[in-house]
Amino acid sequence: MLTFSQKEESSIKGTISVPGDKSISHRAIMLAALANGESKIKNFLTGEDCLSTLQAFEDMGVSIKRDGQSVSVTGEGLNGLKEAKVPLDLGNSGTTTRLLLGILAGTPNHYCIYGDQSLTKRPMDRVTLPLREMGAKIDGREDGNLLPISVRGGSLKPISYTLPINSAQVKSSVLLAGLFAEGVTKVIEPVPTRDHTERMLKAFQVDVTRAGNEISLKGNQTLIATDIEVPGDISSAAFFLCAAAMKKGSHITVKDVGLNPTRTGVVDVLKRMGANLSVSTNRYIGDEPIGDITVDGGNLKGMTISGDDIPRLIDELPIIALVASQAKGKTVIQDARELRLKETDRIQAVVDTLSKMGVSISGTEDGMIIEGRQGPLNGGTFNSYHDHRIGMMVAIASLLTDESVTLTDEECISISYPSFFEDFGSLTGSHV
Ligand code: S3P
Numbered sequence: 001m002l003t004f005s006q007k008e009e010s011s012i013k014g015t016i017s018v019p020g021d022k023s024i025s026h027r028a029i030m031l032a033a034l035a036n037g038e039s040k041i042k043n044f045l046t047g048e049d050c051l052s053t054l055q056a057f058e059d060m061g062v063s064i065k066r067d068g069q070s071v072s073v074t075g076e077g078l079n080g081l082k083e084a085k086v087p088l089d090l091g092n093s094g095t096t097t098r099l100l101l102g103i104l105a106g107t108p109n110h111y112c113i114y115g116d117q118s119l120t121k122r123p124m125d126r127v128t129l130p131l132r133e134m135g136a137k138i139d140g141r142e143d144g145n146l147l148p149i150s151v152r153g154g155s156l157k158p159i160s161y162t163l164p165i166n167s168a169q170v171k172s173s174v175l176l177a178g179l180f181a182e183g184v185t186k187v188i189e190p191v192p193t194r195d196h197t198e199r200m201l202k203a204f205q206v207d208v209t210r211a212g213n214e215i216s217l218k219g220n221q222t223l224i225a226t227d228i229e230v231p232g233d234i235s236s237a238a239f240f241l242c243a244a245a246m247k248k249g250s251h252i253t254v255k256d257v258g259l260n261p262t263r264t265g266v267v268d269v270l271k272r273m274g275a276n277l278s279v280s281t282n283r284y285i286g287d288e289p290i291g292d293i294t295v296d297g298g299n300l301k302g303m304t305i306s307g308d309d310i311p312r313l314i315d316e317l318p319i320i321a322l323v324a325s326q327a328k329g330k331t332v333i334q335d336a337r338e339l340r341l342k343e344t345d346r347i348q349a350v351v352d353t354l355s356k357m358g359v360s361i362s363g364t365e366d367g368m369i370i371e372g373r374q375g376p377l378n379g380g381t382f383n384s385y386h387d388h389r390i391g392m393m394v395a396i397a398s399l400l401t402d403e404s405v406t407l408t409d410e411e412c413i414s415i416s417y418p419s420f421f422e423d424f425g426s427l428t429g430s431h432v
Pocket of ligand 1: 170314
């Protein structure tokens with residue numbers, strides 16, 4: 001339990017670098033484990049989700065050495081994974097589970113995977129259905145929809161799969177299974193989703209091509225080990241970028257953050273809301289752009305966020321909803337039904353939390369409607385719903401009230417941002 005005390009100075013100021021990107025850290029371990037030879041990963045995110053990925057591959061016999069944020073992975077190629085001696089514990093991590101299922105589908109061993117209470121409720125049929133179509137034998141509760149799940153993989157045939165939901169996890173799972181299939185696997189994505197898998201496959205010298213919205217790769221290619229530097233996670237940076245944008249007098253810079261255009265929806269939305277924000281792309285690490293973002297606090301206005309924008313900011317919607325409470329006018333978030341299926345039902349969690357803080361907000365089937373300019377928020381005791389992004393939203397909301405805010409079960413924040421409270425303290429000058 002943590003209490004955020006009242007601050008004398010309520011603007012936030014300073015320069016930080018946030019920890020490594022969660023999506024990229026998962027993929028770095030996975031692809032390095034499937035490659036031939038040693039890959040060195042720098043700035044790996046040591047959040048619990050990525051440690052679940054690391055542990056799962058160690059359990060499958062991959063040699064992994066970690067020293068802080070530096071990880072060395074020695075893979076033995078596509079056929080190098082061993083049958084694990086234990087069921088694989090994937091903790092809270094949906095990304096690990098869905099991407100790993102794609103890999104296990106192609107591996108001729110038997111595996112059993114399970115996770116924590118939240119993961120055990122999350123739908124897996126979005127990946128088990130196409131993976132079964134490719135030939136994997138998958139069992140689990142609700143006909144392979146819910147963990148624990150057991151997989152017997154091997155001898156996959158390629159498919160051409162049009163994503164029924166806009167999910168990078170599903171796209172990646174099918175593409176990873178496609179690495180093991182005889183022939184060309186195709187994924188068609190009607191709306192672009194984060195493309196770290198495709199970019200990183202290229203870094204491992206896999207020939208993966210995109211024509212319009214269709215991504216293709218031929219199976220049985222050799223992944224060549226490579227070194228990877230993970231950029232800062234824009235989804236973590238978003239909490240402080242949003243805090244600065246809505247607090248007058250604030251000025252912050254987040255350095256060395258990933259600027260992949262499939263992830264920068266929050267930057268575009270803050271700009272459209274009127275934030276004073278500048279982005280400089282400084283370099284590329286592999287195929288991923290990286291740079292600095294500076295934001296000054298000011299007046300914001302509400303807007304509608306929907307359609308193709310949603311996958312580019314899906315994880316940022318809780319903190320964007322908080323920003324909307326401080327903007328002038330109404331903000332409408334639509335087409336974000338997927339939020340109900342994250343670590344918790346994030347529409348319900350945001351609506352309940354912000355309502356208790358005094359914001360006029362209502363949930364819809366696929367989004368939220370937030371009335372802006374509600375005045376100072378109410379303090380009180382809030383919980384994170386065991387969801388890291390809800391916990392961080394509550395911490396940032398404490399900057400918008402003179403009353404004290406207490407957050408229970410804050411430990412889950414270490415899922416994606418283990419040093420969140422240090423950065424919070426350095427930018428706000430407060431001690432929590
Ligand atoms: C992720 C994709 C997104 C995102 C998740 C990480 C990934 O999920 O919400 O936190 O690394 O591919 P969906 O692709 O299911 O929307």
